[in-house]
Amino acid sequence: MKILVVDDERDIQTLFEQRFRKEIKEKSMEFAFAFSGEEALTYLNLHEHETVLILSDINMPGMSGLELLRQIKEKYLKPPPVVMIITAYGDAESFDKAKQLGADDFLTKPVDFNYLKEKFKQS
């Protein structure tokens, strides 16, 4: 299972790698990281159909998580990757917009990693 994590905070990589070190070691999960929406699209173009789950922050300079979501859902139709949206602002407006654009799930920071693990297992 390959997961692309999109966030402008670089330390998110270290955090995920340590949080999921067992899964990574067991190779049950594989992580890729992008630090902007644009970088995420570049990665997806290079590794099409590999990634099954995308976890993106909304609030990033340049292309926002929502714009990334809209482009992913438009371009990568078969098979559509699961896109989970994370935001620091747990507000209804962002939630509605994300749902409308086809987000599969919506998480609020700070991320509950146990809940996230459950979510990963379900998908």
Add this chain to the structure above:
Amino acid sequence: MSLSVAPLVVSLIVTNRIRKYVKTNILQRWEKPLKYALFLSVLLFAAEVIFSDTEVTKWVWHAYLVTIIVFALKQEELRLLRMFIVAFIPFELFSLLGDLTQLINDSFFKDHANYFNNATGFSFFWMAAILYSQNRQFKAAEKERIKRQHEDELNRAIAIRKVELEVLVAERTAELTEQKEELEHALEELRSTQSQLIQSEKMASLGELTAGIAHEIQNPLNFVNNFSEVNTELIEEMQEEMEKGNMDEVKALVKDIAENEQKIKHHGKRADAIVKGMLQHSRSNSGVKEPTNINALADEYLRLAYHGLRAKDKSFNVTMETHFDESIISVNIIPQDIGRAILNLITNAFYAVQVETRHALSLRSPEQSHKQPDYIPTISVSTKNRGNRVEILVKDNGPGIPAHILDKIFQPFFTTKPTGEGTGLGLSLSYDIVKAHGGELKVDTKEGEGTEFSIILPV
């Protein structure tokens, strides 16, 4: 027989003259007796006419004239009349002498009547001449007196006017003093209002920043929490590995834990710096210049402004470019002041591209609404090292500033924002801050293309 015309004339002149003098000098006690005296002389003449005899009356005339002459000469109060009275003495003397001689030795008088008559006549003319000249002198003196009286009256009037004017001046002075105090009070109020406005402008921009600050603090705090949770897990794992005696694994875990500790420290400091920056921003005046990293300052306020804006308008996004000249080491400035100026420029730039985005969206047809818009809102913050000065440039690709308002943008309270959204103090305060640092705040704008503000600071 001849009537005593001359004595009558003389007595009338003398008495009347004394009366006049008495009247003008307010010697009231003489007024009545003199009136009677005048009356008496007229009566005496009437008696002469009625009885057709002067033998008795001429002695009464002499008595009358001698009395009045002696009286006038003796009175101290009438001393100024002496010269006048003296004029009558020869006449009275000669006529009395003539009459006495006639009484004692009639034949001698008759033999020498010519001498007596001539002497009397001569003394009469002499008297007339003196009277004439005295009258002229008197008139001149009277004129002088009236002139002086006029002058006195004028002086009195002037004195009264002066007093009136002094009262008026005092009133005016009091009024002016009162007005001055009122103005000073008003100025005091304006000064305090100004500082309140500046403070509220700071607080308003702080309010705009609050969401950005919350976000900025939330992120590092999340890392602090997350990494410490991870470390708790790693320590448990390490204990397990130690029990197993798997020392290589333990060493790897220790390395991870140490790294995570560094991350916790880093993010803790990051949150700390943000809170400190926020306090600095809201503080009314610390006003101390200190060597400041301009690039870090510009970057910090760019992030805060961006998150502040995002918190208000979540659908909004913008491409941000930074071009920091790393050759700038540090500049001696009041960091929170210059920070505020930078923040104002960035906030304005965001506002400009936001306006342009809405404008671009309103022009799009419904079919285009799902495509990427042609207009990409972009702002750039750059710094440039120019040797003896540094430049901080804030550029946007918004609608630009129309030429007709360009000269107004630095005026206090001038704003293009809808009522209630802008205080109109942002640019004016920024201008004051930059000027206070001996620098310049410049604007370069083109309608339809964008605006670039530059803060130029001496090093």
